[in-house]
Amino acid sequence: MEFKDLEIFQMVAEKGKISEVAKELNYVQSNITMRIQKLEQELNTPLFHRHRRGMILTPEGKKLLAYSKRLLQLADEMKKAVQNREEPAGKLDIGAVETVIHLPVILSNFMMKYQNVDLSLYTGVTKTLEQDVLQHKLDGAFVTETDFHPDLESHEVFSEELILIADANTESLEEAKERPFLCFSEGCKYRARLETWYRDQNIEPQKVLEFGTLETILQSVLMGLGVTFVPKSAVAHLMESGKIKGFTLPERYSKIKTVFIRRADAYLTTTMEKFIETIEVHRTIPMENLAAAL
Structure with a gap:
């Protein structure tokens, strides 16, 4: 055989x-x-x-x-x-939720430093990415922290605040509550957080509309189609320019951690070891200094 x-x-x-x-x-x-x-x-x-x-x-x-x-x-x-060698090389398949705003910095610094690595990036929701790592379809993934399967190990990347956003004409949180909820598919932890808030407030969303990309969701919010719940860092530029309104929810719903997960029993190649090192460096250096530091 x-x-x-x-x-x-x-x-x-x-x-x-x-x-x-x-x-x-x-x-x-x-x-x-x-x-x-x-x-x-x-x-x-x-x-x-x-x-x-x-x-x-x-x-x-x-x-x-x-x-x-x-x-x-x-x-x-x-x-x-x-075939393990000192210089990272070979294929590395990484997954990520779409809203990891700092991900390009991590990936670009890694790729500039280790040019023999063939890195591929796949996007999805946390639940799907977790299963893909467990089933060896991905070498690792950036996801929202949750209670992971015991066969996975995680490395903290950064903490963020989720914020409820609506178009610029929405005057208050009370008004935003009545708008359709725009979100990713089931398995997205941001969606789960806001759904918990809805339940705790005894609110039934007017409508739930699922989209495949963050860009489509944000464009739909700008056009007044509904509201969504995303990391504040991902929409800060839109808030500063007055294109959207942001509403803060209590910490139990809004505070999240992004982590990198991999199978705990998978062989730790030099490539993966250096990738995790890059993540650790990113976690300890201010965003504005990261490019110069690496």
Whole structure:
């Protein structure tokens, strides 16, 4: 049984179609089919149900998928451990909630210092990013602090204040309460905080509208579509220019911490070690001095 066969098996399980896997890997379809059949012969059991629209896992295939993910993850960690070097290099997949306003400073300083690292950034809500780190889809993620899974370790990045914002024509918090609530999808901790405040105030939002990006939410607030709850640092420029109104909520709802999470049992590569060091330096140096210091 070869690792490549397991990788192909996982891809077919995820995509459900041999044609899509063959296209992505630039293989002929018969090669993919042959590798799947080889696995089935070695294990003496069918791994997929074949139908006209594609392929779905059999119960035995689902068991193999769980084991193959663990095996391939261990193989990846083995390579990193053996090939570990002083100079950070290789691929680093990082996730982040969209509202981490200081993130560009952290990433730019890291990339300028370690140019052999291929860093990719993915955005999402805290709940989704936590699962992606647990499932080894991401090496780590910047998220809002919460009660994390015990297999995760966290590193504090910074503390912030959330603020309720509305368009410039909104005169008071009482008026803002009656506006539609603009937010990210379920799993966003900012959303959860404001929903808790609504409940504690016995308020039912007029309407809840979900958006995919912070930019869209802010533009919608500017146009008077509703209110939202975001870090004050992310909208300070809009408040200073008078384009929006900000309303402060009690500390139990508004004070948050952004942390960086990673799997506690994952091998700590030189690349990840240096990335965490960059975060720690960022945490101890004033924002205006960070670029010069690093």
